[in-house]
Amino acid sequence: MPNTFKVKKKVVYHSLRYEPQNGVLYLQGKLTREQAGEVLHWEARLESKRLPAVLCLDYSGVSELDSAGSTAVHLLRRRLKERGLQLEERGLTPEWEERLNLFSPAEPQAAAAAKKESLPYRLGSWLQDFWTKHARGFLLLMADMLFWGLRDLFKRGQRRKGEVVNQAVGIGVNAVPIVMVLAFIIGLVLALQSAAQLRNFGANIFIVDLIVIAMMAEMGPLITAIVVAGRSGSSIAAEIATMKVTNETDALQTMGINPLRFVVVPKIYGALLTLPFLTVLANVAGIAGGATAAYAYLDIGPEVFFNRMPEVLYQKDIVTGLVKSLAFATLVVLTGTWFGFQVDKGAEGVGKAATRSVVASIALVIVADLVLGLLFY
Amino acid sequence: MTKNVIEVSELSAAFDERQVLRKVNFSVPGQQVTVILGGSGSGKTTILKHLLGLYPVDEGRVRIFGRDLASLSEEEQRLLYQQMGVFYQNGALLNNLNVLENIALPLQQHTQLPEDLIAEMVRMKLRLVGLNDAALLFPSQLSGGMLKRAALARAIAMDPPLLFCDEPGAGLDPVSLARLDQLILNLKEQLGITVVMVTHEVSSILRTADHIVFLNEGQIVLEGSKEEALASDLPVVRDFFGKGTGAY
Numbered sequence: 301m302p303n304t305f306k307v308k309k310k311v312v313y314h315s316l317r318y319e320p321q322n323g324v325l326y327l328q329g330k331l332t333r334e335q336a337g338e339v340l341h342w343e344a345r346l347e348s349k350r351l352p353a354v355l356c357l358d359y360s361g362v363s364e365l366d367s368a369g370s371t372a373v374h375l376l377r378r379r380l381k382e383r384g385l386q387l388e389e390r391g392l393t394p395e396w397e398e399r400l401n402l403f404s405p406a407e408p409q410a411a412a413a414a415k416k417e418s419l420p421y422r423l424g425s426w427l428q429d430f431w432t433k434h435a436r437g438f439l440l441l442m443a444d445m446l447f448w449g450l451r452d453l454f455k456r457g458q459r460r461k462g463e464v465v466n467q468a469v470g471i472g473v474n475a476v477p478i479v480m481v482l483a484f485i486i487g488l489v490l491a492l493q494s495a496a497q498l499r500n501f502g503a504n505i506f507i508v509d510l511i512v513i514a515m516m517a518e519m520g521p522l523i524t525a526i527v528v529a530g531r532s533g534s535s536i537a538a539e540i541a542t543m544k545v546t547n548e549t550d551a552l553q554t555m556g557i558n559p560l561r562f563v564v565v566p567k568i569y570g571a572l573l574t575l576p577f578l579t580v581l582a583n584v585a586g587i588a589g590g591a592t593a594a595y596a597y598l599d600i601g602p603e604v605f606f607n608r609m610p611e612v613l614y615q616k617d618i619v620t621g622l623v624k625s626l627a628f629a630t631l632v633v634l635t636g637t638w639f640g641f642q643v644d645k646g647a648e649g650v651g652k653a654a655t656r657s658v659v660a661s662i663a664l665v666i667v668a669d670l671v672l673g674l675l676f677y
Numbered sequence: 678m679t680k681n682v683i684e685v686s687e688l689s690a691a692f693d694e695r696q697v698l699r700k701v702n703f704s705v706p707g708q709q710v711t712v713i714l715g716g717s718g719s720g721k722t723t724i725l726k727h728l729l730g731l732y733p734v735d736e737g738r739v740r741i742f743g744r745d746l747a748s749l750s751e752e753e754q755r756l757l758y759q760q761m762g763v764f765y766q767n768g769a770l771l772n773n774l775n776v777l778e779n780i781a782l783p784l785q786q787h788t789q790l791p792e793d794l795i796a797e798m799v800r801m802k803l804r805l806v807g808l809n810d811a812a813l814l815f816p817s818q819l820s821g822g823m824l825k826r827a828a829l830a831r832a833i834a835m836d837p838p839l840l841f842c843d844e845p846g847a848g849l850d851p852v853s854l855a856r857l858d859q860l861i862l863n864l865k866e867q868l869g870i871t872v873v874m875v876t877h878e879v880s881s882i883l884r885t886a887d888h889i890v891f892l893n894e895g896q897i898v899l900e901g902s903k904e905e906a907l908a909s910d911l912p913v914v915r916d917f918f919g920k921g922t923g924a925y
Contacts, residue, residue, distance in 0.1 A: 337791050
């Protein structure tokens with residue numbers, strides 16, 4: 301049976317003792333961070349109508365006083381005064397007085413009232429922010445990169461010798477294994493899922509059309525771009541953000557070297573140079589995966605598969621895939637660069653820049669895929 | 678004579694065959710400011726990290742409040758950490774919390790105090806370090822000097838009897854540094870805390886130091902009062918205080 305009586309629990313305070321008949325609050329013992337909360341607890345439970353007109357605070361029993369205790373005393377004084385009580389104080393040793401002065405409270409600050417704006421206003425200011433902070437800058441960055449990218453094609457300008465090759469290896473060559481493995485798996489799964497459907501209609505042979513077109517025009521470039529966005533987009537953003545945080549970009553600038561030309565142009569070249577090849581490799585691996593599944597589940601041998609392939613593959617699909625890969629390469633490098641240069645002060649900004657760059661570049665890649673897909677349809 | 682708060686005996690440390698500390702002996706007297714000083718690479722930071730228990734003591738012994746650091750259990754170490762505040766060179770505030778939350782963190786973690794009292798305490802500590810209006814800013818929005826003061830406010834949040842300062846002067850202008858020193862002196866005098874400071878700002882040393890431990894190439898070349906250090910004939914010490922021959 302639950303206890304229905306509300307028993308008002310008697311609270312035992314260690315650091316204070318109140319004598320209502322005299323109106324004296326004896327503060328005693330350790331007024332430290334272990335117990336200072338009691339003072340405020342007592343104040344909060346104090347009933348207003350039972351208060352004496354004058355309350356006397358007696359400090360004579362205090363044996364220890366730290367910053368928590370001092371703050372609690374100050375807060376207690378302020379709250380009692382707010383209730384309209386007159387305070388009298390006694391027993392304050394010079395030591396405790398000095399301590400209370402040292403830890404005297406800060407002037408209360410008026411909290412800034414949070415303004416609540418209407419929805420259209422917020423939407424509008426968000427759009428304006430988006431345009432001024434991101435979209436416009438990104439377009440300007442694209443224009444800059446187009447200019448320097450084209451100009452430095454014919455003149456080495458400020459690139460370091462061998463830098464393009466370095467970047468090509470970093471962005472493209474080192475990604476070959478992971479891209480091929482992923483493409484193979486996706487080709488395999490794609491074929492597997494379609495196989496069951498096609499078998500229902502006795503249309504087994506069309507698995508070839510499906511895999512080849514899907515891989516060449518769509519999946520190959522997309523998988524490649526997503527992997528590269530995750531691998532290189534983030535590292536580009538982190539690299540540039542770090543350079544910015546440690547003032548390296550400023551140093552380059554003041555040495556008369558354009559950081560965009562010095563750092564980013566080689567990356568763009570490296571990516572543009574390697575992504576088409578990477579995409580071709582992804583296509584090959586994906587089709588191999590599809591062929592494996594076709595052989596295993598639909599009894600379509602490799603010979604049949606590869607004989608049918610040229611019949612369904614049009615130049616247009618191949619070109620679509622390659623154009624996409626070039627567009628994706630540009631997007632990934634530019635997004636990384638953009639978010640790298642957007643970094644806030646401090647090391648934590650670097651991680652954020654990398655994260656944002658990956659998210660944005662994958663999103664942009666998918667949107668660009670839609671646009672290009674519609675253009676070439 | 679006040680009791681020694683920290684006693685270090687025969688402490689040695691090496692990183693990859695490179696001997697950084699060679700059998701170092703010194704002590705930190707209570708309720709005084711002890712300055713550990715020496716040129717770059719003399720092992721100051723290594724000593725500090727040993728004192729803070731961030732580097733395990735492999736050779737030698739470090740006793741803080743009479744307890745051997747190496748023999749502490751995890752719980753005892755946690756309690757010891759509540760007795761000490763550390764003021765890191767570059768602030769080391771948590772970046773994703775604002776100044777108020779940063780300073781409230783140890784109080785929230787280690788005490789049962791109600792939130793309003795904690796908030797009031799934090800504001801008081803901020804006033805103490807002269808940082809009234811920065812409570813709601815994030816560390817990345819603070820200037821170097823403000824960052825230092827916020828870091829000091831966090832270091833003294835728990836009223837530690839033992840305060841470590843790692844290069845408090847680095848990156849501060851002379852005026853701010855003088856204010857910071859004065860603040861540390863006030864804390865020492867009014868609360869009787871013990872301060873261990875690693876620095877090589879001569880002006881700061883002259884203002885604050887009671888006890889000086891001078892390191893050179895991993896060895897203590899001098900331990901004593903400020904006056905003893907200033908009167909020393911050792912070339913490294915004389916050079917350090919700008920009274921050398923200017924040989925280099």
